[in-house]
Amino acid sequence: MSDWIQETLYANGTLINKLGIRDAQDLAKKEFEITAQRELFLLNQGIKIKDISAFAKINAFLFSPLYDWAGKYRQGNFYKGNTTILDYNRFNYAEEDINHVMSLQQKQHHLTAEDYAQLMDLLNYMHPFREGNGRSTRLFLQCYAVNHGQHIIYPFN
Template structure:
């Protein structure tokens, strides 16, 4: 059952089970933010190469492995958040194929548009391969991808508008929220 795999990842109070045994959700969220942000900076500083969606697993593992046993592993079943139902687990190979095809159809060098990145955000968001940390992993993946195109992506300071646009799968809205900048030489 889909709900069984979700419940085994939670303590009875609803806090995500973690390697440190933290049972306070706010404390875990603060530590998760700190650790994932530090590791994201390390990935960006090292300019880790990404070229396929499978690289998202590597990024997720690096960002979340200090906290979660399942870091870098795809979720085991179907998943929803609120009214949003994400891609069915048994069809992940199709999602990977679709995203890899979208990546391969983009220019290998030179600038990409906000719409190019927005389309990838939309596809990866619907894929939603991990139990937690999908948004942060996706943003890091796309920042690394942008670096290969000598660009950086500025995301909105608050997530609310982006979450609404992603839930509506509105690529035009997502693109408007992104600021794509060329890197200075």
């Protein structure tokens, strides 16, 4: 395991957090509670998503009560099973690509499911945060859809 990942963990493998919770299950429950409340709050604000910079702001908003690294790009590489994740040295290229796609989409009158799927794919591949990439992506896309007079409903299965 990479040093930068080890630096974010207690000896038992639980993420180091501002609340000092050392049990992974207790932390997961608290994390869900806090991020769900903050997600609902943010959705009700009607924020404007103009570019990729909002992605880090969303991650910071969701996770800053819990983690010092919230909203900050990861400082190394890691792998999730067989999933390929973008090398952290290439984040600037990913940002350019995502901003380009968003600028093209903003010229469209109506975004399609494929447009949102394209952004989701780019954000998933970038995977810039230590934790919370999925929740941040989901919220980013929900806010982006609201900006276009649309809604994304994620199934609970």
